[in-house]
Amino acid sequence: MSEQGLLQVLLSTYNGEKYISEQLNSILSQPYQPIQILIRDDGSSDNTLLIIKQYQQDHPGRIHLIQGKNIGVVPSFWTLMQHADLSADYFCFCDQDDVWMPHKAQRSVQLLSEMEKENNLILDSHANNKIRHNPFEKNIPAMVCTDTQLTDGDLNPTAIWPGMPHLKPSFYNALIQNIAVGATVTFNRATLQLLMKKNVNISDIQMHDWWAYLVVSCFGKFHFEHTPSIYYRQHGGNAVGGEWTILQKIKKKWNSFLKHKGNKNLLVQQAKEFKRLYSNDIVDPEMLVQLDLFIEPRKNIISRIGYLRKSKLYRQSLMEQLLFRFLILVGYI
Structure with a gap:
């Protein structure tokens, strides 16, 4: 062998x-x-x-x-x-x-x-x-x-x-x-x-x-x-657990929202850290464009709609994608 x-x-x-x-x-x-x-x-x-x-x-x-x-x-x-x-x-x-x-x-x-x-x-x-x-x-x-x-x-x-x-x-x-x-x-x-x-x-x-x-x-x-x-x-002590029914998915998203509602833009925070460390190494210019667009502040509904028109970011399901767009529009992300 x-x-x-x-x-x-x-x-x-x-x-x-x-x-x-x-x-x-x-x-x-x-x-x-x-x-x-x-x-x-x-x-x-x-x-x-x-x-x-x-x-x-x-x-x-x-x-x-x-x-x-x-x-x-x-x-x-x-x-x-x-x-x-x-x-x-x-x-x-x-x-x-x-x-x-x-x-x-x-x-x-x-x-x-x-x-x-x-x-x-x-x-x-x-x-x-x-x-x-x-x-x-x-x-x-x-x-x-x-x-x-x-x-x-x-x-x-x-x-x-x-x-x-x-x-x-x-x-x-x-x-x-x-x-x-x-x-x-x-x-x-x-x-x-x-x-x-x-x-x-x-x-x-x-x-x-x-x-x-x-x-x-x-x-x-x-x-x-x-x-x-x-x-x-799956048991009560899991740090992170899976879900497979629609009800479990909705419950998990709602619990996550309640947990982080006082600390918005966690995804933007992570993206900023990524840009700080790796922006000079990114070869694909479109990746850098999308990274900057995501990080850029969106202070009103007009700017949020404008962002969604330019964004190439996506989640894996229609439900998740609609949720992402909704959270952008209400200023949560």
């Missing part, structure tokens, strides 16, 4: 004693090898750390642990990326309460490898014609995410979520919507380097997986795989 690249799993834990063993077992039993696991514990007060340390003893050299204070989901995953092993070829975000399907690692790495090889063939062709490209293209940032098999707390299947995107994933989608379920995300070393080369204000980004989708959609390759790769457990 040919040598395979090292896959490092970035796993954040917090009071996960109930489910962490099942997740670690599903990762360690993957047919794909080599796999290492980097865990950052976000200040657990239960037996999570004891369980992890036992796994470290049982699997020497395969699990590394960072013990930390409670700082929250996004900062915890960001710390994991900062401490990731740059000798690894591929990386996965991972949640403590899910279970990986046996094909997850192998299929994700296969897709990323194919994306990288395809890019190298294009580069060779363009080099002969002396065509200028994206500044990050020599080692193209590449990212894969998948559907999930939603389950109840006992891993009984309920539904496939979120479903194949109706429209093509792109920068124009990523500015206003995240379709990357973090627990399914796998990316290559070039992506990690691109994410870590800038000093990001963590408080200005929505989620670590959304930020990765935004950056990769601008500078690299993004692929959504319709086949689920994890059993995505």
Whole structure:
């Protein structure tokens, strides 16, 4: 068998004693090898750390642990990326309460490898014609995410979520919507380097997986795989959960509105941070035009209508797109 690249799993834990063993077992039993696991514990007060340390003893050299204070989901995953092993070829975000399907690692790495090889063939062709490209293209940032098999707390299947995107994933989608379920995300070393080369204000980004989708959609390759790769457990402790009925979707949107109604323009805030860090690197002029248009203040209904006429941004469903347009018109975004 040919040598395979090292896959490092970035796993954040917090009071996960109930489910962490099942997740670690599903990762360690993957047919794909080599796999290492980097865990950052976000200040657990239960037996999570004891369980992890036992796994470290049982699997020497395969699990590394960072013990930390409670700082929250996004900062915890960001710390994991900062401490990731740059000798690894591929990386996965991972949640403590899910279970990986046996094909997850192998299929994700296969897709990323194919994306990288395809890019190298294009580069060779363009080099002969002396065509200028994206500044990050020599080692193209590449990212894969998948559907999930939603389950109840006992891993009984309920539904496939979120479903194949109706429209093509792109920068124009990523500015206003995240379709990357973090627990399914796998990316290559070039992506990690691109994410870590800038000093990001963590408080200005929505989620670590959304930020990765935004950056990769601008500078690299993004692929959504319709086949689920994890059993995505739904229970009261989920930091972010899935929804599959219309009622659940409406309820989730309304709860999000109530949660953030005192802090409008979170999407614009994230876009501003992206522009601050990456505007000088953007090759496609239309991307920069759309980024600037989205960030530009819209103080009255006339300016908001004018913006919608020029905007190329889109969400994945008609309902979501109508909601986006409504929130623009009322000045919420």
